[in-house]
């Protein structure tokens with residue numbers, strides 16, 4: 203009999219063969235406009251046939267990244283998008299049937315990977331008022347828990363943990379000998395970070411990505427930061443040459459271009475300030491303390507708005523259901539002011555049209 207893995211067969215995945223060209227993409231928390239054209243041209247100038255023909259050279263970029271983070275390369279593992287790093291941590295630091303604790307709703311891949319490898323994902327839900335009570339997480343931790351997953355900030359809720367809350371969680375994790383994974387995909391949009399725990403202590407990992415602020419989602423590059431023995435195990439999980447040469451080249455340039463990071467942050471902050479101000483003025487409830495996305499409670503049906511935005515305005519956004527007292531909401535990626543003006547105009551237009559129906 204041909205063998206197939208029952209866990210793989212029963213796994214539910216949404217395969218979105220995406221063709222999103224021509225749309226304003228505010229659905230997946232990318233930078234909808236990307237990096238400056240001149241930056242892209244500058245990087246591509248150095249691309250030679252040899253560069254494309256050889257396997258990627260990882261050492262120079264890992265050293266640049268280590269210097270940027272004030273650490274050394276033993277604390278870092280490059281991955282093909284942080285989603286890959288998350289997968290490796292789940293594989294290497296939990297066992298079949300092992301308990302993983304994480305908050306919900308959250309980035310869905312945590313649950314997918316847990317299911318894929320037959321782990322027991324213990325969900326800690328948000329409160330009705332959309333706050334996360336750290337005590338609820340603490341209560342879920344037991345001696346059977348192998349991994350605690352935290353997001354700082356969380357997607358899609360946008361919440362963050364204070365240093366004091368994180369220390370309480372870490373103390374409990376240490377008491378139960380639980381590895382801690384902090385997903386910081388949205389770092390930079392919110393400057394608070396727990397990376398020093400990954401770099402200076404043990405049994406804590408931080409995953410980060412170049413897909414979000416650094417605007418390179420198409421290149422697939424992220425990293426895992428952690429203690430050297432932990433990182434060595436993550437490295438063992440990697441496919442050979444898992445990160446591609448173009449990604450390393452772009453990321454090297456991004457980390458060494460003076461002012462680029464600051465410019466990206468300031469464009470984002472300007473867009474965010476404009477959007478929240480316009481939402482307030484027009485009586486929209488919204489939520490999202492951190493991250494490059496916002497939950498907006500529409501005045502009319504969220505699903506209808508998502509569909510009409512796509513069909514009539516060529517704008518992609520997402521709807522989320524079960525968002526506490528917010529009910530069904532829109533989740534919108536925040537881009538520059540120019541992008542937010544286009545979104546806001548479309549929202550007002552469609553919401554009014556639906557109200558008048």
Ligand SMILES: Cc1ncc(COP(=O)(O)O)c(C=O)c1O
Nearest residue numbers: 283284285309357387411413424
């Ligand atoms: C919270 C969170 N973590 C990780 C990722 C994965 O990012 P990437 O694999 O592009 O690094 C995402 C993507 O949206 C995310 O929202």
